[in-house]
Amino acid sequence: MSARFAGKVILITGATSGMGRAAAERIAAEGGHVVLAARGKDAGDALAAGLRSAGGEATFVPADVTVEAEAAELVRQAVSRYGRLDGAFNNVGAATAAGAVTDVDGDAWHADLTLNLSSVFFGLKHQIPALRAAGGGAIVNNASVLGVTGQAGMASYSAAKHGVVGLTRSAALDAAGSGVRINALVTGGVDTPLLRGNLGPSPEESLRAAAVMHPIGRIAQPEEIAAFVAFLLSDEARFITGAALAADGGMTAA
Secondary structure, eight states, rough: OOTTTTEEEEEEESSTSHHHHHHHHHHHHHTTTEEEEEHHHHHHHHHHHHHHTTOOOEEEEEETTTSSHHHHHHHHHHHHHOOOOEEEEEEEOOOOBOOOOOOOOOOHHHHHIIOOOOOOHHHHHHHHHHHHHTTOOOEEOOOOOGSSOOOTBBBHHHHHHHHHHHHHHHHHHGGGGGGEEEEEEEEEOOOOHHHHSSSSSSSHHHHHHHHHTTSSOOOOHHHHHHHHHHHHSSSGEEEEEEEEEETTTTTTTT
């Protein structure tokens, strides 16, 4: 595998499972120094140790990035340990409230926005200055097909993910003159523990139904998304910024 990230420091939130974990493994394998962030300390420590044992460089920082002070401290610790920050994958998110607009209560609405949108805002606010100080870099924000489409019963999640896309575009324009690129990743179904945990009593049947929603005929594996994230964070994507880019098996095309 190439060494596209040799000497680069990449921060990944939601790093201990699914797409975050796959991205951490990919970037570490390509020579990156990976700063892993999540709330689960045991899982984070274990992942960091596993990446180091495989020859990579990784450190885990426990953080709840829905809290601005913790998002700021995460960036501070990354820079303190490695002397710089070159990129970030803002990957925290989940649908926490289902229901039509008329059925979602205010607390559930705010919880979805906090987890899926405010976490990205806090990340960008503190990551961009660190990347500027390092001479530039790249950030990928994990949105969803629901960041560019709608779905009945997913009002608050879709609103939050649309917010991620809009925030990404505005932040990219703010940062365009300083060598910092920012893009949104628009994903379809991805076979992660989080997805499987939400499938209910008949997961295989639900997975088949999810596959049918994708013109390509299946959902993605986390490693496929990680490969795209790695490309967007690398210098190979140096002319791409302010974009909402789909890795969705053709869902948005349909």
